[in-house]
Amino acid sequence: MARPHYRHHTRFTQLVWCLLLTAHAAAGVLLLALSLAAAALCIIWVGLPLLVTLTRLLRGHAHTHRRMLGHLLADGPIPAPAYRPLPDNRLTTQITTVLTDPATRRDYIWLATNATAGIMLAALPNVLLAHGLQALAYTYTWRYTTSAYALQPVTTQNDAWPALITAALLLTLAYLLTPTALHTYTRLNRALLAPTEQARLAARVAHLATTRAHTIDTQASEIRRIERDLHDGAQARLVALGMNLGMAEEMLTDNPQAAHRLLTEARESTRQALTELRDLVRGIHPPVLVERGIDGAVRALAVTHQIPITVDIDLPGRPPDPVESAAYFAVAELLTNTAKHAHATRAWVRINHGRDRIVLIVGDNGTGGLDPRGGTGLTGIRRRLSAFDGTMNSVSPTGGPTIITIELPCETASMTEAPTPAPDTHPN
Amino acid sequence: MRVVIAEDLALLRDGLIRLLEAHDCTVAAAVDNGPDLHKALTEHRPDVAVVDVRLPPTFTDEGLQAAISARQTLPGLPILVLSQHVEQLYARELLSDDRGAVGYLLKDRVFDISQFLDAINRVAAGGTAMDPAVISQLLAKHTDASPLAQLTTREREVLAEMAEGRSNSAIATRLYITEKAVSKHINSIFTKLDLPPSTDDSRRVRAVLAYLNQ
Numbered sequence: 288m289a290r291p292h293y294r295h296h297t298r299f300t301q302l303v304w305c306l307l308l309t310a311h312a313a314a315g316v317l318l319l320a321l322s323l324a325a326a327a328l329c330i331i332w333v334g335l336p337l338l339v340t341l342t343r344l345l346r347g348h349a350h351t352h353r354r355m356l357g358h359l360l361a362d363g364p365i366p367a368p369a370y371r372p373l374p375d376n377r378l379t380t381q382i383t384t385v386l387t388d389p390a391t392r393r394d395y396i397w398l399a400t401n402a403t404a405g406i407m408l409a410a411l412p413n414v415l416l417a418h419g420l421q422a423l424a425y426t427y428t429w430r431y432t433t434s435a436y437a438l439q440p441v442t443t444q445n446d447a448w449p450a451l452i453t454a455a456l457l458l459t460l461a462y463l464l465t466p467t468a469l470h471t472y473t474r475l476n477r478a479l480l481a482p483t484e485q486a487r488l489a490a491r492v493a494h495l496a497t498t499r500a501h502t503i504d505t506q507a508s509e510i511r512r513i514e515r516d517l518h519d520g521a522q523a524r525l526v527a528l529g530m531n532l533g534m535a536e537e538m539l540t541d542n543p544q545a546a547h548r549l550l551t552e553a554r555e556s557t558r559q560a561l562t563e564l565r566d567l568v569r570g571i572h573p574p575v576l577v578e579r580g581i582d583g584a585v586r587a588l589a590v591t592h593q594i595p596i597t598v599d600i601d602l603p604g605r606p607p608d609p610v611e612s613a614a615y616f617a618v619a620e621l622l623t624n625t626a627k628h629a630h631a632t633r634a635w636v637r638i639n640h641g642r643d644r645i646v647l648i649v650g651d652n653g654t655g656g657l658d659p660r661g662g663t664g665l666t667g668i669r670r671r672l673s674a675f676d677g678t679m680n681s682v683s684p685t686g687g688p689t690i691i692t693i694e695l696p697c698e699t700a701s702m703t704e705a706p707t708p709a710p711d712t713h714p715n
Numbered sequence: 716m717r718v719v720i721a722e723d724l725a726l727l728r729d730g731l732i733r734l735l736e737a738h739d740c741t742v743a744a745a746v747d748n749g750p751d752l753h754k755a756l757t758e759h760r761p762d763v764a765v766v767d768v769r770l771p772p773t774f775t776d777e778g779l780q781a782a783i784s785a786r787q788t789l790p791g792l793p794i795l796v797l798s799q800h801v802e803q804l805y806a807r808e809l810l811s812d813d814r815g816a817v818g819y820l821l822k823d824r825v826f827d828i829s830q831f832l833d834a835i836n837r838v839a840a841g842g843t844a845m846d847p848a849v850i851s852q853l854l855a856k857h858t859d860a861s862p863l864a865q866l867t868t869r870e871r872e873v874l875a876e877m878a879e880g881r882s883n884s885a886i887a888t889r890l891y892i893t894e895k896a897v898s899k900h901i902n903s904i905f906t907k908l909d910l911p912p913s914t915d916d917s918r919r920v921r922a923v924l925a926y927l928n929q
Contacts, residue, residue, distance in 0.1 A: 557826065565799065575804065577775065578775040583804065590803045
């Protein structure tokens with residue numbers, strides 16, 4: 288595991304963080320007290336709706352805490368568990384949800400721990416520091432205070448000097464214990480706040496099931512589209528072609544002029560069939576993608592695009608075919624969007640690889656205001672990417688610019704230097 | 716005219732051989748893969764090579780690469796690339812050495828035999844033959860910012876015909892104007908694209924390049 292971030296903080300910022308965490312945990316103490324009261328009130332029914340409200344508050348509280356700890360942990364904010372959503376309407380269903388949700392139960396366990404042991408742990412460094420400073424001050428303030436930091440009853444200034452030993456001891460302890468306390472605190476909270484391994488796996492399985500369903504849907508509809516295009520297009524044209532040729536054959540001796548006309552027609556319908564097939568192939572898997580990989584294919588897109596596009600690609604090799612194809616179609620769709628909706632005068636595409644993922648960034652200087660949820664295009668891209676555990680994020684304030692970032696997992700090891708020779712299915 | 720053919724589909728290769736031999740061409744070699752193509756080009760030094768973009772062993776753009784590298788060793792070697800699809804990126808790469816004598820056509824253009832032979836002859840003579848699909852894509856792409864925006868509609872039509880590789884008289888016939896008008900338009904295109912006079916032929920190629928690179 289990477290080094291936790293707080294190791295890079297100075298002692299001072301560590302102490303500030305301890306203070307912040309103590310303050311936040313103190314809010315938890317209030318929440319815990321209220322929860323206990325609500326639990327007690329459950330004997331008469333008023334406790335139940337109170338519990339629902341407190342659960343809402345607790346989720347917010349826990350989530351803020353997860354985000355705060357994200358500043359201290361190497362792996363960023365703690366992921367939230369999959370809560371059961373609280374239904375808005377009926378109280379009884381809300382109560383059942385709260386009482387049966389394992390994630391909510393874990394939140395309450397965290398609250399109880401954090402508001403007792405946790406708060407003491409977080410407060411410890413600052414308490415030690417405060418006492419150390421107080422002991423330091425004691426050498427001058429012994430006359431006015433009843434605290435005893437010296438090793439013997441103090442009546443003269445000389446008696447007060449040994450308080451320095453106590454001060455040194457307390458300050459050293461504060462200095463030494465601050466990282467340990469912070470470390471223990473963050474570890475304890477992460478253990479309690481992060482979803483359990485079981486919950487994580489369950490969420491993962493649910494995610495995989497959804498994305499698999501999406502993939503199957505997408506592929507099935509894609510195959511239907513191809514079938515329809517072939518059936519209505521090239522296939523029909525070839526039938527017409529055969530008919531024309533047959534008729535021309537018959538007319539060849541009797542009416543050579545008509546035969547000639549039919550042959551010309553036949554040639555024309557062959558050309559149209561080829562054009563349709565070419566467009567179809569381009570839609571399934573563009574030839575330039577096969578020939579040049581994503582690098583050449585994106586450059587080829589840029590060349591034919593309506594607006595000037597800067598392309599900057601830095602990849603150690605060619606990603607596996609499915610990833611390459613998904614990445615290409617995502618970029619193509621985004622550039623089409625740019626041309627259609629953004630009113631941009633410039634766009635850029637940047638593709639590189641790092642941390643075992645391909646990162647694709649598409650930006651333009653258009654009007655922005657892209658709705659990340661709206662638009663079938665974006666949903667389509669998201670669905671296609673989800674099959675590869677890819678993600679898409681967009682930044683598009685009204686007035687522009689729009690920047691869309693796509694990340695696709697792809698290990699460097701799976702990249703090939705040279706294009707893979709096609710399987711030997713060729714006719715010769 | 717001596718021709719080298721590179722095409723990996725036997726059916727098409729035989730068809731091309733038959734077509735060319737029926738029209739007074741000698742097929743010096745007909746190969747089906749990239750390395751053999753390179754060998755045949757340097758060995759036979761044909762008057763024109765007809766090359767498929769995608770060839771074994773990699774089934775990527777082996778043919779195109781072999782053609783471009785052959786032109787580096789044999790400058791100005793006339794090459795007509797035939798492909799199942801046209802890609803402007805490839806058109807630019809072919810034209811990038813500024814020497815002309817290249818063509819890039821869809822395989823379907825073979826259907827119109829006289830036009831296909833015309834394209835082969837143009838390329839062999841040092842001209843260009845770009846597929847109308849490349850040209851029409853470029854027309855659609857046209858933006859106000861490019862110097863081509865200054866061209867009149869007629870001038871753009873003339874330039875498109877030039878890019879396809881036609882001679883002044885052929886352009887005149889196709890656009891139903893006089894040859895004199897064609898050369899007037901062409902001069903005006905050269906001025907607007909800021910192409911100072913050198914030899915007329917390379918100016919034509921450079922005008923086409925400017926067009927492709929807009």
